[in-house]
Amino acid sequence: MAKPNQIVTEQFTTEEKIKAAAKAVFYKKGFAATRTRDIAEEAGINLALLNYYFRSKQKLFELIMLETLTAFIEKMVLLLNDERTTLDQKVREVVENYIDVITAEPELPIFIITEIRSNPKLLLQKIPVKKIIRQSVFFKQHQKAVHEGRIQEPNPLHFLMNLIGMIVFPFMAKPLLMAGGGIEEKEFNELMKERKKLIPMWIKAIMKAK
Amino acid sequence: MAKPNQIVTEQFTTEEKIKAAAKAVFYKKGFAATRTRDIAEEAGINLALLNYYFRSKQKLFELIMLETLTAFIEKMVLLLNDERTTLDQKVREVVENYIDVITAEPELPIFIITEIRSNPKLLLQKIPVKKIIRQSVFFKQHQKAVHEGRIQEPNPLHFLMNLIGMIVFPFMAKPLLMAGGGIEEKEFNELMKERKKLIPMWIKAIMKAK
DNA sequence: TCAAATATTAATCATTTGATTAAAAGAATT
DNA sequence: AATTCTTTTAATCAAATGATTAATATTTGA
Numbered sequence: 001m002a003k004p005n006q007i008v009t010e011q012f013t014t015e016e017k018i019k020a021a022a023k024a025v026f027y028k029k030g031f032a033a034t035r036t037r038d039i040a041e042e043a044g045i046n047l048a049l050l051n052y053y054f055r056s057k058q059k060l061f062e063l064i065m066l067e068t069l070t071a072f073i074e075k076m077v078l079l080l081n082d083e084r085t086t087l088d089q090k091v092r093e094v095v096e097n098y099i100d101v102i103t104a105e106p107e108l109p110i111f112i113i114t115e116i117r118s119n120p121k122l123l124l125q126k127i128p129v130k131k132i133i134r135q136s137v138f139f140k141q142h143q144k145a146v147h148e149g150r151i152q153e154p155n156p157l158h159f160l161m162n163l164i165g166m167i168v169f170p171f172m173a174k175p176l177l178m179a180g181g182g183i184e185e186k187e188f189n190e191l192m193k194e195r196k197k198l199i200p201m202w203i204k205a206i207m208k209a210k
Numbered sequence: 211m212a213k214p215n216q217i218v219t220e221q222f223t224t225e226e227k228i229k230a231a232a233k234a235v236f237y238k239k240g241f242a243a244t245r246t247r248d249i250a251e252e253a254g255i256n257l258a259l260l261n262y263y264f265r266s267k268q269k270l271f272e273l274i275m276l277e278t279l280t281a282f283i284e285k286m287v288l289l290l291n292d293e294r295t296t297l298d299q300k301v302r303e304v305v306e307n308y309i310d311v312i313t314a315e316p317e318l319p320i321f322i323i324t325e326i327r328s329n330p331k332l333l334l335q336k337i338p339v340k341k342i343i344r345q346s347v348f349f350k351q352h353q354k355a356v357h358e359g360r361i362q363e364p365n366p367l368h369f370l371m372n373l374i375g376m377i378v379f380p381f382m383a384k385p386l387l388m389a390g391g392g393i394e395e396k397e398f399n400e401l402m403k404e405r406k407k408l409i410p411m412w413i414k415a416i417m418k419a420k
Numbered sequence: 421t422c423a424a425a426t427a428t429t430a431a432t433c434a435t436t437t438g439a440t441t442a443a444a445a446g447a448a449t450t
Numbered sequence: 451a452a453t454t455c456t457t458t459t460a461a462t463c464a465a466a467t468g469a470t471t472a473a474t475a476t477t478t479g480a
Contacts, residue, residue: 014457029242029328030240030242030324030328031243032239032240032242033240033243033328035436035438036438036439037436037437037438045458046458046460047439047459048440048458048459049459050438050439051439051440052457052458055439056438057438057439058438110323113320113383114324116386118239118240118243120385120389124385124389129389129390130389130390130391130392132390133390134392153408155404157390157393157401158404158405160390161380161383161387162376164379165375165376165378165379165380165383166371166375166376168375168379169371169375169378170375172382173371175326175334176323176326177371179334180339180340180342180343180370181343181367182340194365194368198363201420202416202419204419205412205415205416205418206412206415206416208415209411209412209415224427245466246467246468246469247466247467256429256430257429257468257469258429258430258471259427259428259429260469261469261470262427262428265469266468266469267469
């Protein structure tokens with residue numbers, strides 16, 4: 001039996017173990033630096049099983065990448081299209097949600113960004129990023145706020161760069177930051193937690209700045 | 211003769227050609243994805259010459275990485291330790307300088323960050339980042355500004371994260387940004403140029419925010 | 421001009437690495 | 451219990467890759 005859904009004692013199928021291991025290794029080292037043998041070892045399985053279940057390293061990678069991007073973007077789309085929340089609330093929710101997600105999976109930002117860099121066409125053509133942004137409730141609310149003079153800088157790209165950058169950059173620069181600040185993992189996470197309150201406040205200040 | 215300093219007609223030595231090629235390829239693809247044959251081809255030289263001049267791929271990489279980090283940090287140290295400039299002026303100069311540098315070499319931020327990730331110990335122990343920050347004039351000016359109530363958030367790490375993040379993040383997310391904004395290289399660079407004026411203004415607003 | 425030093429090349433090596441194969445083991449079906 | 455289908459394993463392959471070698475070409479200095 002391939003997937004023993006009934007059996008409670010056995011926790012994970014081989015397929016699941018491989019996928020989890022692949023995710024961990026790919027996230028940490030990136031596609032190019034990852035050896036299929038690393039994944040097999042991490043999963044505690046025979047190397048051949050990787051190809052048996054997923055055909056190739058490339059296929060396995062694409063699967064994980066697609067799932068990662070989809071999850072990442074789906075949540076964002078949901079938050080940015082809520083008709084019931086204001087722009088300020090959206091900022092708070094995006095900040096809160098993504099700092100939590102990335103704290104749990106700190107390699108995520110670098111992983112996504114480095115892999116998009118190494119193959120921008122393949123990954124970006126699958127997701128209509130432009131459409132997602134320009135047709136969002138967020139986008140309309142931003143336009144309105146600009147029109148009403150509540151936001152000084154009219155270009156929503158600056159707004160997004162600042163928002164996402166403030167959330168994501170510290171995680172990407174984490175080793176540098178820990179060395180530079182002389183702090184440990186625990187203090188780093190404390191800093192990130194602080195930023196959940198700080199970033200929305202800063203974004204407000206930026207909106208008004210001129 | 212290895213280095214024909216006198217001869218004006220010959221522009222670059224083999225050694226220089228290899229180094230330039232290695233820099234270009236390493237920056238673009240990272241260490242793991244780079245093949246020594248890619249470098250040889252880019253440099254227009256025989257593969258064996260790479261080892262003849264630089265011993266190994268690893269050694270060549272370390273050389274380039276060290277030069278890159280040194281240049282990157284030396285400039286920063288200089289700017290942040292100028293006794294004659296105020297905090298505001300320092301921010302303006304850091305923003306201006308790094309947006310220029312990175313516009314000319316857009317792969318720099320991802321390169322540095324991904325390679326530090328894959329080998330944090332090796333790279334960070336060579337540079338006393340902590341000392342550089344805590345003993346800087348910038349650090350003292352920041353402390354003073356906090357003490358005098360001109361800056362609300364007392365932790366200088368937040369200040370640095372925001373400043374560097376706002377400068378650097380858009381370049382790292384460039385492909386995503388171009389897809390999302392529906393813009394081309396030229397418009398991207400225009401945006402980055404705008405940010406030279408905007409970021410210092412935003413940083414000021416952030417300082418006062420509470 | 422000629423010998424020594426330096427630089428360059430083509431061929432080759434030894435490993436690594438992604439992938440396959442054929443056989444064995446295990447589970448499901450009859 | 452016998453048969454069939456699925457899963458797992460050990461062994462192996464072929465290509466890629468970092469590095470070396472031995473021979474050749476070029477430059478330098480006496």
